[in-house]
Amino acid sequence: MASSICFMRLSSSVPLPLRCFHGVRVSPSPMTVSLKKKLSSSKTLSGSPLVLPKSLSPIPSPSQKASKLAVFAAKGYKRKTHKASAKRFRVTGRGVIVRRRSGKQHLLAKKNTKRKLRLSKMHPVSRSDYDNVIGALPYLKVNRKAT
Structure with a gap:
């Protein structure tokens, strides 16, 4: 299932992740809240980075060569058997x-x-x-x- 991450500000300056499933917000576990208060940086949320991996990134990296990209010719229409x-x-x-x-x-x-x-x-x-x-x-x- 696809889910998005929502942020909620508490009295501290650290944003806490809330998972949104089709408009319904689910509160984080108490363990996550206590961990977030101890962290000095908010780059990672619940242990996972916010940056997409290179394999899922829509922007090609400079290390990818143009020769590796293959362009396939469009096939003709399928014919029906009588x-x-x-x-x-x-x-x-x-x-x-x-x-x-x-x-x-x-x-x-x-x-x-x-x-x-x-x-x-x-x-x-x-x-x-x-x-x-x-x-x-x-x-x-x-x-x-x-x-």
Whole structure:
């Protein structure tokens, strides 16, 4: 949780830390009050310095070199996969896009066994359709040289 430090003046000249949690002030412990009265310097509060560490400091130190700062180029937009196409196309081990043949869904009684077996097998996508399939499936691992 982020908290800020508030100061409250007592009769002494030493400021005492009060922790503020979303507008609610919490008083310091009696041990902290007795320690603060004994301290001659108010540079540290409850044992921790008020200065930010160098790693959290927004101002770069002179010891940091400009060569250590890396600038990353902005990436392009993420493309979405067309989910209907993802269910219809697969890639073989050699990177060839394959699809199913049409005509195997209904009216199977009048089709002979040899025809139904041929329609069951996967068929490679023609080269003229490669650009359309790859456009719908941008993250598909495809061998473009395969035919």
